[in-house]
Amino acid sequence: MKKNKKNILNKALELFNDFGYTSVSIRQIASEIGISHSNLIYHYKTKNDIAIALHQELLVKALELNKTTIHNPNFIESLFDSTKKGFEILYQYRFLMIDFNSILRENEKLKQIILEVENIRATMYRNAINQAVKQGYMREREYDNEYDSLILTIKIFSDSWISSSEIYETIPSQEIIEKYSSLFVKLFFPFLTEKGKKVFLLMLDRESA
Amino acid sequence: MKKNKKNILNKALELFNDFGYTSVSIRQIASEIGISHSNLIYHYKTKNDIAIALHQELLVKALELNKTTIHNPNFIESLFDSTKKGFEILYQYRFLMIDFNSILRENEKLKQIILEVENIRATMYRNAINQAVKQGYMREREYDNEYDSLILTIKIFSDSWISSSEIYETIPSQEIIEKYSSLFVKLFFPFLTEKGKKVFLLMLDRESA
DNA sequence: GTAATTTTAGACCAAATGTACTAAAAAAAT
DNA sequence: ATTTTTTTAGTACATTTGGTCTAAAATTAC
Structure with a gap:
C-alpha cells in the first residue's frame, strides 16, 4: 500500500x-x-531512511523547478524568480537545513548524496555567473578567485538561512521566505554592471510593490 | 573545589x-x-547549564578581543585582524554553532542571551560600517537599506561558517579558520572605495604570503 | 477458492538517559 | 576536636528508544 x-x-x-x-x-x-x-x-x-526519502522528494521538486526556469535568458529576472521558488521548496523541507549537521553526522549515505548535489549546484552557479558576465550583467572579477568566493558564500547562505531565521525571526513563514530570498539575491548586487544594477533595482521595486 | x-x-x-x-x-x-x-x-x-557556562567562557574571550582591537583606526586592517581572531575563538566553541538550533530549542535562557549578544554585534558592525564610509574606505549605499542587508548577511555567515565547514571541509582546523575568515572579509570587498580596495588587496597579499 | 505474499500489530528485550534519594567522605568553620 | 557544610559515589527507578521475533490479518496471485 x-x-x-x-x-x-x-x-x-x-x-x-x-x-x-x-x-x-x-x-x-x-x-x-x-x-x-x-x-x-x-x-x-531507520529514521535515516526516512530522511533520505524526504531528501529525495526535495531533489525531485528542485529538479522540476530547474527544468522550468532554465530557459530564461534574462539573468537578473531568472535569479529573482528561481531563488524565490527554490527557497520555498527548501523551506518545505526545512528540518534538513535546521538539523543539517546532526543528521549528516549519523547518515553517511545522505551526506554523500548532499555532497554530490552540492557540486552540481556550484557548477550551475559558476556557469550562470560566467554567462552573466558575458551578457554584461555582471562585471569581471577584480581579484583572483573573486567569484569562487562568491559561490562559496552562496553555498553557506543557502544552507543556513533557514537555520538562522528559525532563531531570530518571529514573522510568518511566507514573509521569512520573501525576506531571505530577497537577501540572497542582494548578494549579487555589488557585482553587477550599471546595466545589471538597473534591472536589479527595477526588480526590487516590483517585488516590494 | x-x-x-x-x-x-x-x-x-x-x-x-x-x-x-x-x-x-x-x-x-x-x-x-x-x-x-x-x-x-x-x-x-543539566547539560543546558554546562552549555550556558561554556557560552559564558566564549563571551569573556570575545569581550577581551574587543577591548584590544577596538582602537585600530584603519578599518580594513582591523577587519582582517579581528575577524581572524574572532573566528579562532568561535572555533574553540564550535559545538555551539554546529548544534545551534537543537541547543537553543531546549535552552530558552541561552537563547535570550544569544539574542542580546546578537543585537550588540549588529550595532558594532553598523557603527564600523558608518565610520568606514566616513573615512572613505566604503562607498555610500546604492539603494535603501543596502548595508542593513550586508549586516544581516554577516550575521548569517558568522553563525554558520563552522557548520558548513564541518560538512564540506577535510582540511585541518587552522586552515579552515584561515579560509573562512578570509572569505568573511571578502564580503566587504565589493562595497569598498578605490582607496579601500587598494588596502584590501594589499592585506590579501600579505595574508597569502 | 486456495496458496503465497505483503502488510500489520503486539509483545518482549537490552541499552541508555535523566533524575531522585541516601549516605559516606572530605573540607571548612567554629 | 567537633560540628557544619560541601563534595562525592552508589543505587535504584521510570521512561524512552531502537530493534527483534512471532503471528495474525489483508492483499495479491494463481
Missing part, C-alpha cells in the same frame, strides 16, 4: 519540521498516524 | 565539539573525567 508509505513521509516531515529531527522518534511518527512502530519499521528500517 | 568544575567544562567542550552536543550525555562526560554522574549533576544540574 503506497498510501501508508506516503502517510509516513508526510507526518515525518511535519514532525521533523516542527520539533527537530533528533527529538522525533520512529515511535512518535507511527503513533501520530495510528500505526504500530513495527509497521513503520517495516516500511523504513 | 574549583578544579573539578573546570575539568567538567573542559571535557564537556571537548566531547561536544567532537561528537555533537546532543549525542553526548552527562554520564559520558562524568565517566571520561572519572567522577560519578551524580557528582557532575551536583555541579551542573
Whole structure:
C-alpha cells in the first residue's frame, strides 16, 4: 500500500519540521498516524531512511523547478524568480537545513548524496555567473578567485538561512521566505554592471510593490 | 573545589565539539573525567547549564578581543585582524554553532542571551560600517537599506561558517579558520572605495604570503 | 477458492538517559 | 576536636528508544 508509505513521509516531515529531527522518534511518527512502530519499521528500517526519502522528494521538486526556469535568458529576472521558488521548496523541507549537521553526522549515505548535489549546484552557479558576465550583467572579477568566493558564500547562505531565521525571526513563514530570498539575491548586487544594477533595482521595486 | 568544575567544562567542550552536543550525555562526560554522574549533576544540574557556562567562557574571550582591537583606526586592517581572531575563538566553541538550533530549542535562557549578544554585534558592525564610509574606505549605499542587508548577511555567515565547514571541509582546523575568515572579509570587498580596495588587496597579499 | 505474499500489530528485550534519594567522605568553620 | 557544610559515589527507578521475533490479518496471485 503506497498510501501508508506516503502517510509516513508526510507526518515525518511535519514532525521533523516542527520539533527537530533528533527529538522525533520512529515511535512518535507511527503513533501520530495510528500505526504500530513495527509497521513503520517495516516500511523504513531507520529514521535515516526516512530522511533520505524526504531528501529525495526535495531533489525531485528542485529538479522540476530547474527544468522550468532554465530557459530564461534574462539573468537578473531568472535569479529573482528561481531563488524565490527554490527557497520555498527548501523551506518545505526545512528540518534538513535546521538539523543539517546532526543528521549528516549519523547518515553517511545522505551526506554523500548532499555532497554530490552540492557540486552540481556550484557548477550551475559558476556557469550562470560566467554567462552573466558575458551578457554584461555582471562585471569581471577584480581579484583572483573573486567569484569562487562568491559561490562559496552562496553555498553557506543557502544552507543556513533557514537555520538562522528559525532563531531570530518571529514573522510568518511566507514573509521569512520573501525576506531571505530577497537577501540572497542582494548578494549579487555589488557585482553587477550599471546595466545589471538597473534591472536589479527595477526588480526590487516590483517585488516590494 | 574549583578544579573539578573546570575539568567538567573542559571535557564537556571537548566531547561536544567532537561528537555533537546532543549525542553526548552527562554520564559520558562524568565517566571520561572519572567522577560519578551524580557528582557532575551536583555541579551542573543539566547539560543546558554546562552549555550556558561554556557560552559564558566564549563571551569573556570575545569581550577581551574587543577591548584590544577596538582602537585600530584603519578599518580594513582591523577587519582582517579581528575577524581572524574572532573566528579562532568561535572555533574553540564550535559545538555551539554546529548544534545551534537543537541547543537553543531546549535552552530558552541561552537563547535570550544569544539574542542580546546578537543585537550588540549588529550595532558594532553598523557603527564600523558608518565610520568606514566616513573615512572613505566604503562607498555610500546604492539603494535603501543596502548595508542593513550586508549586516544581516554577516550575521548569517558568522553563525554558520563552522557548520558548513564541518560538512564540506577535510582540511585541518587552522586552515579552515584561515579560509573562512578570509572569505568573511571578502564580503566587504565589493562595497569598498578605490582607496579601500587598494588596502584590501594589499592585506590579501600579505595574508597569502 | 486456495496458496503465497505483503502488510500489520503486539509483545518482549537490552541499552541508555535523566533524575531522585541516601549516605559516606572530605573540607571548612567554629 | 567537633560540628557544619560541601563534595562525592552508589543505587535504584521510570521512561524512552531502537530493534527483534512471532503471528495474525489483508492483499495479491494463481
